[in-house]
Amino acid sequence: MATPLPDPALGTAPRPRDGRPRERLVVVGNGMASLRFLERLTEGAPGLYDVTCVGAEPKAAYNRVLLSSLLGGEVDEAACAFRGLDWYADHGIRLITGAPVTGIDRADRLAVVGETHVLPYDRLVLAVGSQPIRLPKPGMDLPGVITFRDLADVAAIRRAAVAHARAVVIGGGLLGLEAAVGLARLGVDTTLLHVMDRLMERQLDHAAAAMVKRALEGRGVRVILSADTAAVEGAGRAERLRLTDGTVLPADLVVMSVGVRPATALAAAAGLDVGRGIRVDDRMTTSDPDIFALGECAEHRGQVYGLVEPAYEHADTLARHLAGQPAAYQGTSLATSLKVSGLPVFSAGLVDTPEDAEAVVLSDPGAGLYRKLLVRDGRLVGAVFVGDIGEQAACKALIRSGEPVADVDDLMFGRPAQTPAPQPLAA
Structure with a gap:
């Protein structure tokens, strides 16, 4: 018979002003998207929920972006950490690590942890991420x-x-x-x-x-x-x-490292609507109005994202919604900004040149510099920069807004420095 999990000590988060019992909010998953959600929720509505967060990994949320640096010995594991255990306690969050949630009982509103323990919930957030794909080829299960x-x-x-x-x-x-x-x-x-x-x-x-x-x-x-x-x-x-x-x-x-697949097994077993990911609406609500999904496991308007930026936007949207504020996620226009072997790289929008667009290109392979802007009907629809990504913010904003490009040269070569206007001589 399933038994309730023992609760670690709670911090001193305030109760709602009306004195009513707080709703029990269980967050399944303690990755980057989950932590972002908890941060925004505790900022916007401190003490509104009785929060428990359950993570399958033995460590609290850490920065996956630094895994390659950790592998190469550039940073240690401590540099990958985000929040210490004291942060969770100080914000009234029960954190349970190394404990996978194995089932969801929607009728009795219980999250099953492991084989024998349960967590009652009023609202449930699924932030269970993705699973790495292994090629369906012989030998992929060999040690090594x-x-x-x-x-x-x-x-x-x-x-x-x-x-x-x-x-x-x-x-x-x-x-x-x-x-x-x-x-x-x-x-x-x-x-x-x-x-x-x-x-x-x-x-x-x-x-x-x-x-x-x-x-x-x-x-x-x-x-x-x-x-x-x-x-x-x-x-x-x-x-x-x-x-x-x-x-x-x-x-x-x-x-x-051939890609990831949204983790949908838990949601599917609970009878939630699942496609490529766990299907959600603009407020990150699943087919069950008391269950939500965010991050890499979520499918919004047929789109599944495997990147940090949309996961954070999911988290911000859901935190506002659960705090009783207006919130609606409209999708993310993807952009990539990173360093590959120390080489800065940025891309947004279209990458290859369609027939109805013009490509404006600056290329200097010897200097490690490449810039391509794709313009359609006077509007920027794509950008690829290597080596110098100084105008990435302006390009990203123009692609997302769809506003006309005032001067392509400014995006290609950078805006000229502003010269202060001459001041009138004192009388």
């Missing part, structure tokens, strides 16, 4: 094949990255590039495979991707494009990787 998604993965990769190890990273998206650079920093012989003909094809055009490829190679990463994995092979553990063209690559370690 590791995903790159969380702290446990980083620890496993570092254990496997011993002296003279040979690593193959599968996947030329952002996480794959970061994993490859992190391994190269450790001195590991690293090869990056990507099935497409250019890296980061969703964010970069061919010219920009070629510059990123050169930057990776400059860090000691071998890059093979149009590489389709056939199988990982070995006697009891990973020893080599075979491509569909017959090429065989020695591999003591295979890092799988």
Whole structure:
């Protein structure tokens, strides 16, 4: 028989002024989106809810963006932490870590934790993120094949990255590039495979991707494009990787970074409406009016996002809604701003040039500089910058607003410095 979980001590968050019992709010998941939601909710409506947050990982929410830096030894685990346990207690939040929620009883409003414990709720937030994808190819379950998604993965990769190890990273998206650079920093012989003909094809055009490829190679990463994995092979553990063209690559370690899939199993088992993700409306409400979803697990208007910015916008919207404030999420116009092997990269809107748009390009490969603006009917519809991303904020704003571009040269070369107007001479 299920039993209620013991409650860690609560902090001193105030009760509502009308003295009524607080609604029980259970947040499932303690990642970056979950923490953002808790921060905004406690800022906007302190003490309004009796909050419990349950995370499957043994650590409180941490910065996943720094995982590659952690892998490469540039930062330690403490640098990845966001809030200490005292912050949760001070804000009246029960934090339970290392405890996966295994079921939702919507009839009795219970979140089942593990095998035998339950948490009663009045409102439930699902912030359960995504699961890394493993290619459906032979050998993907062999020891030595590791995903790159969380702290446990980083620890496993570092254990496997011993002296003279040979690593193959599968996947030329952002996480794959970061994993490859992190391994190269450790001195590991690293090869990056990507099935497409250019890296980061969703964010970069061919010219920009070629510059990123050169930057990776400059860090000691071998890059093979149009590489389709056939199988990982070995006697009891990973020893080599075979491509569909017959090429065989020695591999003591295979890092799988081919994308993520929204974690929907918990919601589907509870009878919630699920598509690619957990379907939500503009207030992040699921098909059950007392259950909400945000972050990578949520599907809004048919769109699933796997990035931090939309997850934070989900969190802000839901926090306002649960605080009784007007809130409506309208979707996110995606933009990417990052450093790949120390090379600044920015893209927003369209990447490849459609027939009805004009491309304005500045390219200086020797200087590591590339800028492309895509203009349609006098409006900016896409931008790709490598090396100097100084005008990224202006480009992002114009793409999102749809306002006419006043001067393309300002976006391409930067706005000229403003000269102060001359002052009249004193009489």
